Amino acid sequence: MHTGYSAKASWNSIKVNVIGSKYITFKDGTKITWNNMEDQICNTLFGQMTRQVTGKQEYTDEANGITAFIETGTKKVQDYIVGSICQYGHEIYKVTGNYNGYIEFNGKRYWDIRETRIYEIIPSSEKTLLPSDSRNRLDILILKT
Numbered sequence: 482m483h484t485g486y487s488a489k490a491s492w493n494s495i496k497v498n499v500i501g502s503k504y505i506t507f508k509d510g511t512k513i514t515w516n517n518m519e520d521q522i523c524n525t526l527f528g529q530m531t532r533q534v535t536g537k538q539e540y541t542d543e544a545n546g547i548t549a550f551i552e553t554g555t556k557k558v559q560d561y562i563v564g565s566i567c568q569y570g571h572e573i574y575k576v577t578g579n580y581n582g583y584i585e586f587n588g589k590r591y592w593d594i595r596e597t598r599i600y601e602i603i604p605s606s607e608k609t610l611l612p613s614d615s616r617n618r619l620d621i622l623i624l625k626t
Contacts, residue, residue, distance in 0.1 A: 484517070494523045515540045518553065533559055534580075551576060 484501035499517035506512045518536040535554035541547070551564035562584070564576030578584035583593040610616060 493526050493528065494521060495525055496521050511542060511544050513540060513542045535559070546570075549576075553580065 484499055484503070487498045487500055489496045489498075497520040502514050502516050504512055504514040516539055518534045518538050521533045521535055522530065523533065524530045533554070537550055537552040540549040546569040547566070549564065549566040551562050553560065553562050560579050560581050562576065562578050562580055565572050566574040566576065566586075574586045575588075576584065576586055577588075578592075581594070583590055585591065605614075607616075615621070
């Protein structure tokens with residue numbers, strides 16, 4: 482992995498770009514590489530602060546001839562995504578969606594936040610807490626007494 486950072490600030494926003502690529506290598510030797518998208522942080526001085534991931538993220542699996550990309554911010558609704566998965570240069574999946582709501586491959590919806598099962602968070606017992614757990618902070622413990 483070879484990465485660096487660049488940042489550009491304006492009057493009321495910041496753009497952060499991670500330069501370079503990342504990769505993962507599987508046990509069978511398959512290696513997938515990808516680049517990073519840009520982070521835009523708006524209304525840093527006044528207004529309601531927002532964070533938006535924008536740009537184009539590209540994936541490559543050279544051994545299997547697979548390339549893919551997702552791109553955000555291509556429409557007025559900034560969290561809308563478009564993309565494509567290709568093998569040997571031929572598109573096999575068209576990707577559309579909204580990274581806050583749903584994703585579709587070739588028009589078939591595979592994930593929808595409205596249908597996502599919500600699981601209850603079960604706190605760890607006191608015996609299994611790590612020493613660094615925030616519930617062990619001295620100020621918290623003093624407030625409880």
